[in-house]
Amino acid sequence: MAQLELATKAKNTWCPGCGNFAILTSIKAVLKALVDEGTPLEKVVLVSGIGCHAKIVDYVNVNSFYSIHGRVVPVAEAIKIANPDLTVIGFAGDGDAYGEGLEHLVFAAKRNVDITMVIHNNRVYGLTTGQYTPTSPQGFKGRSTPRGALEVPLNPLELMLASGATFLARGYSHGLDLLKRVFREAISHKGFALVDVLQVCVTFFNMYENYNQRVYELKEHDPTDYGQVSAKIREWDYNSDAPIAAGVLYRKLAPTFEEKFRKPAMDPADRNKKLDELLRPERTTA
């Protein structure tokens, strides 16, 4: 059997130390595990947006679609709905997913389309050199906010929970083991899954020291208890110095959009009868 080669020949242009490397390594390990368990690699599709994160699809030797900024979600949804046999994994930056394409994320969660979204949340626009994003903390000084961001950040997990997402998790780019476990669970989940990865941008917002002191792995947490989940998600609001929970925060089983979409269409004879009743009531009631 041929050796599985997941690396491509593309030159990696991420900055040394960038948190994207941890996501790349983890996703490759998870893809390998899926293949070992019998999922053909041809059944996996990766989708990315525009930004530093997006280059991940250049570095993994799997069918992929490089979409435009903020449009990872609709592309991933369309692929999944057209061909429900595929495993679809979207990669988006926080600017991409929580700024530019936020409405798509909300509706994919509401519909419960069976895709996995991995958000490279470095809390900054990396590729365009450090502008603030919806998850930058208040006071963040970057290229577009030299005197400090005035707004308070979004808590994307709280928003996703309220939108109907059925799987929510947090990962950290310092901690490969946890990242692999969380990706694995998210991909196996039947329904809309989002993993918010605290992916440190060493060049424009280096949070390693800060996160290393605050990120902890969830233990004794019931991801099916909505009240507990909601409280845990609110523990850190992306602005305070509170502890930051990593791991699977929420899990719920619910019918997926594709299942409902694929329900057998009406029998043609019944359909014509129904149309006749609607369009020519005088004939059908006579």
Ligand SMILES: Cc1ncc(C[n+]2csc(CCOP(=O)(O)OP(=O)(O)O)c2C)c(N)n1
């Ligand atoms: C519609 C549109 N607006 C703006 C841009 C310019 N642009 C390219 S990448 C980028 C920032 C990407 O930031 P993020 O999504 O957080 O990803 P990162 O680079 O941090 O991985 C921007 C603003 C674009 N390509 N398309």
Ligand code: SF4
């Ligand atoms: S700018 Fe930031 S996110 Fe982009 S490659 Fe460099 S460290 Fe990574």
